[in-house]
Amino acid sequence: MNRLYHVALSPFCRKVRLTLAEKKIEVELVEERYWEQSPEFLRRNPAGKVPVLRLDARVMSESQAICEYLDETVPGPTLIPRDAEGRYEVRRLCAWFDDKFNEEVTRKVMGERVWKKVMKKGYPDSKTVKEGLSAIKFHLDYMGWLLDQRRWLAGDVMTLADFAAAAHLSCLDYISDVDWNRSEAVKDWYAKIKSRPAFRSLLADQLPGLPPSPQYAELDF
Template structure:
């Protein structure tokens, strides 16, 4: 069986889980405590990050970008990157935006600072970073709202990996109750549509030990 090594609150793992499920590719989930630096895992991915996908033929894939591009090449039936060169450029521009800019400006300042840093032995949370994270999140919600008001899905007329990358980030933050959904109606309505997809269900039932999500987290009508 295909195996995906992941962490429940890793937005990059969530993105790959959504891609696999949308493409109806069966897989088994294994939690990888990356901070334990397990030698067998390091041998598969020296960067020691999740997600890592191990295919049934033994092929090991690391880095969520590489995994998602591979999935679209190996299993093209449900395309997630758009159809034309121009659509694909826009999907990938937004993937860069969410995985890099949102990742650095929001995920790292909030989820990582507040919940991962101490666990990984990198010291105490930094208040200034957390404040910057909330300020950046507000701006990013406006960007998502702006896109959602003008397009059917974030990258254009088709549902794409850009929607799943953004929703993966937001869902991880939402688990930690870091999102004020009243801030942007268009962003909330778009997220509600992505969250209602069957592929989202397994994400919403995941629980992290010692950390309960808010009541609205798994509610499709939040």
């Protein structure tokens, strides 16, 4: 049985889940409390991070590497363009969200409001949360600028860049920390990607003791 060791509100795990679903690869989802660093988990990934995918006889880690491997080896919708310019733009935007957006927004908001509670590391730091909520405005404006010129973030077709962005924003939307009224273009884009069959399992996620915001699973917000 193929397995994905993951955490429900990890954007990196969600990016892999979206890719697997888009490629119609069935996997068993196994919640992994990676912060406990169990010896069994460290054998799967010595880096001690999720996601970890067991696919047939192969065990893989690092979300971007996993997604690119799946796109190259599994038939289905192409998520990374075959031309060099297209590949560059998709990889650039994946890095934008997985590095810059994650550092400036996701870690600060989700880290304080969700993971401190889950990991029992104390109370949220309001200053850090405010910094993250302020930074997201810039990112939404940048996405809006991209979408004013393109149908999807990296061009005229949906790509892994859209999954990377949606993975981060969906985590924040779970706790109602995205101002969807800031950009009509971004709101329309998210409604479009949120309605895809690949998104269904994400919308069913429930974190014990932390229910999702009322609009989280609503396709029309």
